[in-house]
Amino acid sequence: MGQNFYKRDDRDLRFVLHEQLGIERLLELDAYRDFTREDFDMILTQAQKIAADVMAPTFQDGDREGARFEAGRVMAPKSFHDVWKVFQEGGWFALATKTDFGGQGLPLVIAEAAQEFFMSANFAFGCYAGMGPGNGAMIEKYGTPELKERFLWKMYDGTWSGSMCLTEPAVGSDAHMVSTKATPDGDLYRIQGTKIFITSGAHDLVENIIHLVIARIEGAPAGAKGVSLFAVPNIWVNEDGSLGEPNDVACIGIEHKMGLNGSATCVMNFGENGKCRGYLIGQQGMGLAYMFDMVNLARMAVGLESVAFGTSIYANVLAYAKERVQGVPFGKKGDRVRIVEHVDVRRMLMNIKSVTEGMRALVFKAYFMEDLSKAAATEEERKIARGRLEFLTPLVKAYGSDRIFELGREGIQILGGYGFTKEYPVEQYTRDSKILSIWDGTNYIQAVDLIGRKLNMEGGKIFRDWMDEVLALIRKGRADNRFPGEFTLLEEALETVMELALLYNSYLKEGKIDLVPLTATRFLDCVAEVAIAHLLLEQALIAEGKLRKQDINAADRAFYEGKRHTAAYYANNILPQVFGRARIIKIENDSAVRIPEDSL
Numbered sequence: 096m097g098q099n100f101y102k103r104d105d106r107d108l109r110f111v112l113h114e115q116l117g118i119e120r121l122l123e124l125d126a127y128r129d130f131t132r133e134d135f136d137m138i139l140t141q142a143q144k145i146a147a148d149v150m151a152p153t154f155q156d157g158d159r160e161g162a163r164f165e166a167g168r169v170m171a172p173k174s175f176h177d178v179w180k181v182f183q184e185g186g187w188f189a190l191a192t193k194t195d196f197g198g199q200g201l202p203l204v205i206a207e208a209a210q211e212f213f214m215s216a217n218f219a220f221g222c223y224a225g226m227g228p229g230n231g232a233m234i235e236k237y238g239t240p241e242l243k244e245r246f247l248w249k250m251y252d253g254t255w256s257g258s259m260c261l262t263e264p265a266v267g268s269d270a271h272m273v274s275t276k277a278t279p280d281g282d283l284y285r286i287q288g289t290k291i292f293i294t295s296g297a298h299d300l301v302e303n304i305i306h307l308v309i310a311r312i313e314g315a316p317a318g319a320k321g322v323s324l325f326a327v328p329n330i331w332v333n334e335d336g337s338l339g340e341p342n343d344v345a346c347i348g349i350e351h352k353m354g355l356n357g358s359a360t361c362v363m364n365f366g367e368n369g370k371c372r373g374y375l376i377g378q379q380g381m382g383l384a385y386m387f388d389m390v391n392l393a394r395m396a397v398g399l400e401s402v403a404f405g406t407s408i409y410a411n412v413l414a415y416a417k418e419r420v421q422g423v424p425f426g427k428k429g430d431r432v433r434i435v436e437h438v439d440v441r442r443m444l445m446n447i448k449s450v451t452e453g454m455r456a457l458v459f460k461a462y463f464m465e466d467l468s469k470a471a472a473t474e475e476e477r478k479i480a481r482g483r484l485e486f487l488t489p490l491v492k493a494y495g496s497d498r499i500f501e502l503g504r505e506g507i508q509i510l511g512g513y514g515f516t517k518e519y520p521v522e523q524y525t526r527d528s529k530i531l532s533i534w535d536g537t538n539y540i541q542a543v544d545l546i547g548r549k550l551n552m553e554g555g556k557i558f559r560d561w562m563d564e565v566l567a568l569i570r571k572g573r574a575d576n577r578f579p580g581e582f583t584l585l586e587e588a589l590e591t592v593m594e595l596a597l598l599y600n601s602y603l604k605e606g607k608i609d610l611v612p613l614t615a616t617r618f619l620d621c622v623a624e625v626a627i628a629h630l631l632l633e634q635a636l637i638a639e640g641k642l643r644k645q646d647i648n649a650a651d652r653a654f655y656e657g658k659r660h661t662a663a664y665y666a667n668n669i670l671p672q673v674f675g676r677a678r679i680i681k682i683e684n685d686s687a688v689r690i691p692e693d694s695l
Contacts, residue, residue, distance in 0.1 A: 096174050097155025100520040101147045101216050102410035105139065106654055108208055111456050114637055115630075116463050121202050126470040135205050142187070142209035149181050150216035157219035157357020158523050162298065164349045169297040169359045175220050179300045182224060182253055187213075189228040189251035196235065196247035198228075202470075204462040207399055211455075214403035218527055219357030223256065225396070226295045230257030230307050233389050234326060237377035245332055246305055256301045259389065260290040260308040260327075260363060268540060270383055271319040275310040275365065277373065286310055286327055286373045287366035292534075296361030297329075297346035303338060304329040307389075308365060308373060309382050316380075324382035325373035327365060343370035354526030393535040394492035395465070398458040401495030404528045405451030408506040408521055412447070415510055415519070416440055434509070442668075443505040448657075449665040450502060453627035454495040456634065461487045482557040486549050487626070489541035493616070494623035496531035497538055503528060542615035545622065546599050558596065565589050565629045572632060577639055581632055581666035588625050588673040595621065595677055609688045617676040628662075628670045635662035 112118050118135075121127045153174040160172040182188055190206035192198030199206075214221050231250035235243055249255040266272045275288025286308055290296070297304065306327040315321030331339035343366055350360040365371045377385055416435035423429060424437055434440045464487065467480035503525025507514035514521055532538045550558050566589070572582040595618055602610045638658035641647060647655070 096152040097159065098520075099147075099151045100154060100407070100411055101151035102414055103215055103406045104410075105143055105212070107452055107455060108211060108459075109139070110634070110654070110658075111459050112204065112208060114641075115456060115634055116204070116459060118202070118204055118463060121204070121466060121470070124470045124472060126200075127202055130201070138190075138201070138205060139208055139212075141185070142212045145181060145185070145187070146212035146216035150178055150213060150220060153178055153220065154217045154520070155523070157217060158354075158527075161356035162349055162359035164346070164359075167345065167347075169299065169346055169349060169361065171223065171298045171300050171359065172219075172357050175223070175357070176300060178217070178220055179224070179253060186252070188224060188253045189231065192228055192232055192235065192251060196231070196243060197251040202466045204459060204466055207396075207462050208459070210396075211399055211403050211406075214400050215407045217357075218400060218403065219355055221400075222355070222358035223295045223298060223300055224253075226258055227251070227253065227256040227301075227305075229389055229392070230259065230305055230326075233307060233324075233385060234305075234376065236388065237324070237381075237385055238326065238374075242326060242374055242376075245334070245336055246326070249303070249336075250305060254301060255303045255305055256295060256298070257305045257307065258293050258296045258361075258363075259386070260293050260296070260306050260365075261386065262290060262292045264289060264291055268537060270309065270386070271322060273309050273311055273322060275308065277310040277312045277323060277325060277375075279312070280372065283372045284310075284312070284325060284375060285366060285369065286325060286371045287369070290363045290365070292350065293361045293363050294534075295359060296363045297349075298359050302330075303332070306344065306363070306365075307376070307386075309386060310373075312379060319383050320380045322382040323379050324376040324385045326376055327371065327373035331372065342372060343368050353529060354523065355530055390535055391488055392465075394488055394541070395458065395461055397531045397535055398454060398461070398491035398495045401499040401528065401531055402451060402455045402458055404499050404524050404531075405447060405454065405495075405502050408502055408524050409444070409447045409451055411520055412506045412509040413444060415513075416444065419511075421511075440509055443509050445661070445664045445668070446505055447502045449631065449661045449669060450498050450627075452634075452661055453631050453665055454491075454498070456630035457487065457623070457627055458491055458495070460630065461491050479560075482552060483561065485552065486557050486561055489545045489549060489619060490623040490626055492535065493532070493538035493541035493619055494627075496528075497616075497620075499528045499531060500525065538619075539612070539616055542619040543612055545619050546611055546615055547603075550596050550599070561626075562589060562593065565625065568629055568633055568636075572636060575636065575639075577636060578632060578663065578666070581628075581635075581663055584666050584670055585625065585628050585632060588621070588628065588670050591673055591677045592621050592625050595680060598681070607683075609685060610683055613685065613687060614680045617680055621673045621676050624670050624673055628666050631658075631662040631665050634658045 156172040156174045163170045189198040190201045191203045194200040227250040231247050277284040277286055308325045308327045311321050312323055328342050329344050331342045333339045345364045346361045347364050348362045419434045420431050421434050464480045464484040468477050468484055471477045506521040510519055513519050569582050569586050635658055638655035641655045
């Protein structure tokens with residue numbers, strides 16, 4: 096096994112869950128009455144231990160040994176098998192799924208808190224572990240009772256796994272154009288086609304894989320309404336649950352990637368010999384609608400994964416900066432100092448710290464809304480939570496996954512020459528994280544979705560409700576006379592976002608369509624930075640209250656002081672980028688549109 100680089104702690108995560116979000120409110124809801132705060136704490140403590148002691152030593156194996164393709168078979172890194180057994184023995188696969196088929200029934204916000212530890216330790220392993228429960232949840236929601244009974248127990252306990260098969264050689268983001276065919280065959284369908292970039296499409300960690308395949312039934316209409324979803328076992332499952340014959344599903348190769356080498360990214364052939372069978376999931380023509388249920392959760396997971404990477408990067412470079420002695424501070428004389436005492440290193444550390452902690456608050460706010468959207472006591476509460484969740488999802492997915500690659504660059508810079516070597520883990524974190532801005536819908540897609548749909552949900556009410564929440568905190572901060580400069584910046588940035596939202600509505604009404612995609616990603620960043628500054632300043636006010644107490648210990652005092660300074664740093668150093676982007680947007684320069692292709 097490789098070296099263990101797991102250095103993170105859980106203090107900030109627990110602060111967000113308990114002191115900021117107050118997730119104990121979930122215990123009052125019918126869905127979670129059987130749990131206690133102690134249950135949540137015990138689960139997270141054990142997850143942290145597994146991440147540190149079991150998963151983290153296998154992190155380098157994923158990169159150095161990697162997934163292998165030999166004679167039509169895919170092998171995961173050898174050490175991953177031991178981790179898989181630990182997950183099976185502890186029931187760690189299906190934490191948030193219902194108990195009906197062996198899930199743990201936890202609130203999603205707790206299940207994903209555990210996942211943050213796991214992803215910090217070994218993201219490549221997590222790519223295998225998450226697919227079975229993810230696919231299982233889709234079958235549980237839309238499949239027949241017979242399929243649920245036949246598949247879910249083993250998908251939730253790690254005996255079987257899953258993959259989501261959407262992308263084709265000529266079809267990526269335009270998923271409605273899929274060419275994979277589904278031909279009726281009695282109660283079943285014959286599936287034929289090729290899928291690419293399939294995460295965990297084949298591997299030797301399990302005895303069977305249940306693929307969810309997007310395909311077009313012969314004779315179905317063109318476009319999205321003709322696309323359906325099918326469950327396709329790698330090995331056929333008999334009615335009694337036993338395994339039958341291979342189902343004419345073949346992995347014909349794996350991708351050789353920039354990063355995430357321990358996770359098998361497969362090219363999958365279905366029905367090359369005309370013998371691949373699958374089950375229709377739900378109704379015909381609803382495949383893309385069903386798939387986006389899973390994709391929306393996957394987009395939230397991208398935000399979580401970005402936080403996990405940021406936390407690992409920060410923990411490692413901070414430890415290095417506190418030990419590495421190099422140079423004399425600018426403008427001073429005397430002995431050499433540790434690089435943590437150099438101002439520019441502190442600036443880079445604060446970039447990583449503030450963005451990562453702000454993203455964590457945003458991600459877990461979204462997960463909390465997901466739980467409330469399903470379990471809150473009244474339909475009105477559930478509706479409000481659903482709206483807020485939909486609004487936050489593109490921010491969660493796109494902002495963090497764009498920033499994490501930049502934070503990796505900062506981490507490598509702090510390490511200096513060592514950062515460019517494989518002796519330290521930050522270069523791998525950085526390579527592994529790049530996929531996050533690409534998969535589950537590119538970040539540009541998130542940005543145009545924010546402008547084209549999310550701003551105008553319910554006639555703009557959901558957007559206005561979010562702005563009202565930010566304004567309420569601004570009023571509270573001013574009433575307490577805390578962080579006056581920071582709250583002024585937040586108010587100005589919020590006003591700027593509101594102006595831009597009105598500007599985009601005018602573009603759509605006036606037919607200035609090209610100006611939307613031209614600047615959409617900039618606008619998403621503006622909204623996300625206001626959202627994060629709001630949450631970090633909320634944390635700072637909480638920390639102020641804690642610091643007024645007389646009986647606070649030294650460790651807590653240092654933590655809460657850190658929250659104050661982190662919020663101030665973000666508000667003064669990151670948030671003002673909103674104003675620069677807004678100026679660019681308002682200039683409305685369309686050179687990128689007008690330049691002839693031959694001149695590019």
